[in-house]
Amino acid sequence: MPDPLLRMTGVSKRFGATHALRDVALEVNAGEVLALIGENGAGKSTLMKVLSGAVPPDSGSMQISGQPYAPRSPHSARLAGVAMIYQELNLAPDLSVEDNIMLGQETGRWGILRRDLQRQRVRDVLDQLGHPELQPDTLVNRLSVGAQQLVEIARALVMEARIIVFDEPTSSLARHDVERLFGVIARLKETGIGIVYISHFLDEVREICDHYTVLRDGCAVGSGSLEKVSESEIVALMVGRTVDELFPSVPHTPGDVVLSLSRLSGSAVPTDVTLDLRRGEILGVAGLVGAGRTELLRCIFGLDPVKTGTVKVGQFAPRRRPSRMIAAGLGLVSEDRKGEGLAQSRSIADNMTYSRLQPYRTVGFLHLRRRRQAVSQWMRKLKIKAQSQEQSVENLSGGNQQKVAIARVLHQDADVLLLDEPTRGIDVGTKAEIYRLMGESAAAGKAILFVSSYLTELLAVCDRVAVMSRGRVCEVRPSDKWTEETAMAVAVAGESI
């Protein structure tokens, strides 16, 4: 039997007292896609850091095509043919497509660029990916996220990568970008490149992967061919829980209207949106990226300018400014945790209480002891895992960061929660906790507007789901009157069917 393209055996890594990886083994064959599955904190990213040379393993060995492989840095890993496509794309936004693809690999003589040769190489690679329509002169910051991803993949090809690792590549892509990416991955497979594909979306994994390896608590707990395993078996491996526990239901009943939008239009999107949200109700908002879902929440919250229409909270229409909206009882969890949602370098306690510091304030001075008590209560309630409440948010895992963001609106005691993709990039176990929190909040009489790209969760968690397309709300139905197919059809068609 020939050597596999990549073989990792007995890889272990400790960070202080915690075992990030324990004796992990993994194999990828040429022309094969391996799904690496696991909750956040299961050790996927550490394993990939070991593979890409960012972190040296404590023990264990790696081989590429039977040759020992021990990268000292990400760059030397690249030279050995291992490329990572990260969730946060690694591109120079002010440079052109060509310059980005050739970065570090410039063709030239005596420091002078040979643009003709470069251009040819770039065109070849883009052809190979099946996207010759990408213009090499375009600046990368003018490309959509999906196209930027192509540029990164092209760069990996220029470096003659043999193994490409995709880390959650679809988490910020719209559906048609996902399709395109899958097309590209299929082409890469054909050329004999081995691919490691990390994702939370099990349906996606099924679509493009051949084999799987599941990690839990730093151990490889199962692997094999995807054809011979059911989704629930994988989930069970990941979390040690059954599927029913994925969407825990908390009974809640809708009451009076608390937020009512009337013909609301923003500068581009949303367009002419009329919606009512009741106490004790979870209203889902589905739609493609760009349909105006995020902008709808931002308009409501006073972050984006409103062209026409009104936002009423209870009986009143507060001035459209975040401070007034918070006072009126609205709370927003942003989709962009890094850039907007959280002050990354500040502590958990600070982040949790920014929107409501009044209870701990005496003539402008903070009553820190009282705040500490309140914060630790919330941390217990939301099961936020951290060393202390003074730990800065940037060191937390994605799931815990999201919990801090949600804890802020809960601490703020908002009546209306505007949640924008609250489960994006979060592992299954934490998602379940967030669904339960939403259910409990609704049961406590809060109203929730829940924006998500993941139809399965919308349909499972919400009372009603509104589907948006091109800025408009096309149709609102109770969740049980939708299926994923009908919702998607409306989102794409832009009209009710």
Next chain:
Amino acid sequence: MWKQFAIFLALSLAVGCGGGSDTDNSNGNGDASGNASGGGKKYRIAVIPKGTSHEFWKSVHAGAENAARELGNVEILWKGPLQENDREGQISVVQDFITKQVDGICLAPLDSQALVDYVVEAGEADIPVVIFDSGLDGDKKNYVSYVATDNYNGGALAARRLAEVLGKQGDVIMLRYNPGSESTENRERGFLETLEKEFPDINVLSSDEYAGTTPESSLDKATQLLQKHREKVDGIFAVCEPNATGVLGALRDLEMAGKVKFVAFDPNQPLIEGMSGGSVDGIVLQDPVKMGYEAVMALMAQQQGKDVEKRINTGEYVATPQNMDETEMSKLLKPKQFED
């Protein structure tokens, strides 16, 4: 010729239509003979100080305007560098006035050497230059006249006044201004040489410290110096106004005001009040109004073909607590300032 062309260029490029007015209202392209022949002509004279924020220069401005009013046919164009000590800025101002083809330039050079070439350049464009306040190196033929205080004598007056209040003996400090400033260096030299020659019993404790250009830097330096020589020092001389302001502040902070005899150069309000209050024993005065006046007058005299002296002295005086209320002195203590 260029004025017409400029209008043409402006119009054709801005409005987009060619052609310009053909009326010939040219008023000189550096043609000196044309200037002389034009009777009843208005003379534009650029006056370029070292800076524009000190009170001293506002008085010079007032003097220049006095001359303009007296002559009737003179317009003063007043412009200094953006920052004090900005030699390059002053050079640009000189060149811009050459471009503007003014009829004469009065210049207080920030640097005795750096401005030489540009005064020559003005000469080549037939624009006469009068130097005032501080001297200029190079050939004296480059400029019409040098109008200034005799700073050496000013320093000597300060030495004599300090010696007088000290009873011709004691230990003194002299605080210098800034390296490379010709006028203050002459004061410093005049002060030191007079002490050496005329008052052998006066000992100079320190004479090599530079206070810098601002009252703040002077305050710091003066505080350090006075602190260091606290036990011995009997008198102090500050060679210019910002410098003296700093010294006065330091004397008050250290509670040495009145005990240490203090002679300043150039007045301002705090120093005058200090003199009434006994913390200042003398202020050497220049006559900035006269300086501005004489500079413009010298320039116009040359324009009219009269002989002008190469060196015009505008006088220096010592104000003391005793004579400060005399009309002559109070005029010099609070010289007229230019106001828009």
Next chain:
Amino acid sequence: MSSETNTTTTPEPQLLATSRGNALLNVIGPFLALAVVYFFFGITDATQEDGGTFLTPRNNRAVAIPTATVAVAAMGMTLIIIAGGIDLSAGTALALCATVLAWCLKEGASPTLAILAAVGTGCLTGLINGVLISALRVVPFIVTLGTMTIFLGVAKIIAKETTVRPDRTTQIPEWLRGFLSLREQYLFPGKWFVPWSGEVGADASWFRRTAIWVAESLRLPVGVWLVIVLAILLALVLRYTVFGRYVFALGSNESTARLCGINVAWNKIAIYTLSGFFVGIAGIYQFSRLSVGNPTSGIGLELRIIAAVVIGGGSLSGGRGTVVGTLTGAAIMAVIASGCTQLGLSNPVQDIILGVIIVVAVTIDQIRQRRLAA
């Protein structure tokens, strides 16, 4: 480069997040601003009773000279700012170079040696900045804030806390004094370059006048021509060399550059050293203009240098900037200074106008960025 491929493969709409356009405006924006300022002062001056001198060739030359001094140093700053850095020490380093040059001449060194020493000093200051920034991993703002006063101190030591004055006539070579001079004998090309010179009266045709105007405006001192040559060289380096690509990559996304195997530390050192070279040249310019070396004459200059880059479209967040833009930015500031003097506007007014221009330039840059982000 065939237009055929362009037409057959128009990018599918999803690939582009923003529409085409703006690119042209980015390039000509600073020029437009320069033209507006130039003609604003020109027209205002021409319509005044004693005006008409602003739009003359003589004034074009006079404006070119302060432009040149700032522009040389600003070219180095452009490199640094594109690479995402900043250099607050440029002003005092420039004065240090001028002081070194003056000192060498005063000590009787040959002009060639003195100039090499000045340029070498410039490179050394850049090298020091680059090494400190790379080795200490401290942000450039702080490092250069420190070296700013260090260079000032070193210059004061060399000058013995005074102004270094080499003898004008014997120690400063003729060509160096004329390097930035407006005097007729130092202009290049000479008078022969101007067609129909000498016999232009009021009846001359507008065509002739325009030709003379252009030709006269192009007769500039050698220093200005050198700036143009340096600018072309630097623009070529930025556009056509691997190093040039790295400069942009560093400023655009440093971690990406590192990931792609670019030696970030070495490239930063190279960038700051090259910038130091320009500072050294700028020191020669300043000395040529002042004929003395004064340690303090660079204080505050760094802000004018940075302003030139920013007005010219450079982005302080890195990744963007052009040499042409920087030259234009320097010219805009010189035009304002000259225009204010000739219109008789006071210093405070000049300060305010300059400030407004800077704020407007930065705001335009912001709007541009926001549009890209949208």
